[in-house]
Amino acid sequence: MLSAVLGLFSQDLAVDLGTSNTRIYQRGVGVVCREPTLVAVHTDRRGRRKVLAVGEEARAMEGRTPRDIEAVRPVRDGQIHDYEVAEALLLHLVRRIHGRNAWVSPKMVIAIPHNATDMERRALRESCETAGARDVHLVPRPLAAALGADLPVERPSGHMVVDLGGGATEVSVLSMAGVVASRVVPGGSSGMDRSLIEFLRGERQLLVGTPTAESLKEAVATALPPKRPKVHRVSGRCLRRGVPRSAEVSGDEAYRAIRGHVEAVGNAIRSVLDQSPPELATDIVDHGVVLTGGGSQLVGLPAALREATGLAVVRSERPASAVVLGAGRILEEMDLLRAVAC
Ligand SMILES: Nc1ncnc2c1ncn2[C@@H]1O[C@H](COP(=O)(O)OP(=O)(O)OP(=O)(O)O)[C@@H](O)[C@H]1O
Ligand SMILES: [Mg+2]
Incomplete structure (x- = not known):
């Protein structure tokens, strides 16, 4: 009886822990969370780390923190490199989804890079368990992406x-x-952001941060030479005079920077x-x-x-949601799970 009631309000989750964003799918509901994969961590004098904020809240602090607080991205280049922080992020997001029902531990399907080592698999499995999962299934990310793309x-x-x-x-x-x-x-796409930052530094003597480069990319960059290039104004710090300054970048310049x-x-x-x-x-x-x-x-x-x-x-x-939707399908369909879990 109890399990039937709990099954109705399923606690089962599918997770895509990406370099930029973490997305979570809840069984029977759909995608319930999309947050930047970012955690604000305070380190005390003894080196103990404490989580202050995660996701959007942590993003608001990025680049604005005092020395003892750091905005940590636990996934780099598609691979988890800080398991402790990744685990803290998962724990926080899972608790937020489950609210007062946090005592019921969910089944969890999580997408991992195809080339993940045994050690990485073990570490990720443990992180999911610490985040409250009772039954963890690792699935190759390319398969999840393909299933999410139907x-x-x-x-x-x-x-x-x-x-x-x-x-x-x-x-x-x-x-x-x-x-x-x-x-x-x-x-990946953040490599394009870095090339736009380099372009602005070299050609405009302007220093900008990643969020500015990212909005420039989304506003005007194209993968082919633009027919009617748009223009976008970016603000940063002048490298010659050290003062705030803005500059215009055309779609054509952005295209050349990222091609x-x-x-x-x-x-x-x-x-x-x-x-x-x-x-x-x-x-x-x-x-x-x-x-x-x-x-x-x-x-x-x-x-x-x-x-x-x-x-x-x-x-x-x-x-953008293909991986988590595919992982969600695997969560919903036991036959698929048996076929793809690794
Ligand atoms: N309209 C757009 N044009 C170009 N790039 C975009 C656009 N919208 C989002 N992006 C880029 O998509 C990237 C995020 O994609 P996504 O959420 O799929 O990454 P991720 O799954 O977290 O990373 P990874 O799979 O590499 O671990 C960001 O670099 C963002 O700038
Ligand atoms: Mg991804």
Whole structure:
């Protein structure tokens, strides 16, 4: 009786712990959380760390903290590098979702990089358990992305998914619910932000932070030369005089600053296709490539990759949520879970 009642208000969660954002899907409900993967941590004189804020609240503090408080990003380049902080973030978000019912520990499906080591798997499993999960299932991130993009990955036919996240771009070929080939291009969409920061420093003698570069990218950057370039004004610190100053950046300049990243993704697609067994390569030529991840929202990206690879390239319907939606599907469908858990 008790378990039937609890089943009605399911505590089961699927998690995508990304470099930029953490998303959580609740069974029977949908995506219930999207927060920056960021934690404000206070370190006392004895080196003990205490969490002050997570997610959006921590973002408001980024770049504005005193010396003993640090805004920590526990995931870098798509890989967890600070498990203690990642665990604190998960614990906080899970408690927020479950509210007063926090005593009921959930089943948890969590997406992990395809190339995660045994040690990383163990550490992540432990972090989920500490966050309150009773039953932890690790699933390869490319598979979750493909399922979230509605690709029929269980079938014996090849599909290619390119997940362009904040920290890394993962190009993967999938068949029969498994990852057949995969290649990671480091940097992801935040690599474009860094190139825009470099451009402003070199060409405008202007120092700007990551949030400014990110808004510039989202406002005017394109993956192909823009036909009618937009202009965006950014503010920063003048490197010559040290005073606040603003400058205009055109879409054409932004395109030139980031185009190397787009080329790198095109090259990775070609090389993964080259390494794929011939039957699967033929399937991919037939089915095309699906883009997921927040970074795939860059204007003109499908067209640019089509031009670079000769393949049909489309963006999935909800690209930024594809991984968590796919992990959610795995949570909802036991058969899928049995097929893909690793
Ligand atoms: N309209 C847009 N144009 C270009 N980039 C965008 C746009 N919207 C969001 N992004 C970028 O998407 C990235 C975040 O994507 P996402 O949330 O998928 O990353 P993540 O899953 O946290 O990272 P990863 O998968 O690499 O660990 C950010 O770098 C953000 O700047
Ligand atoms: Mg991601």
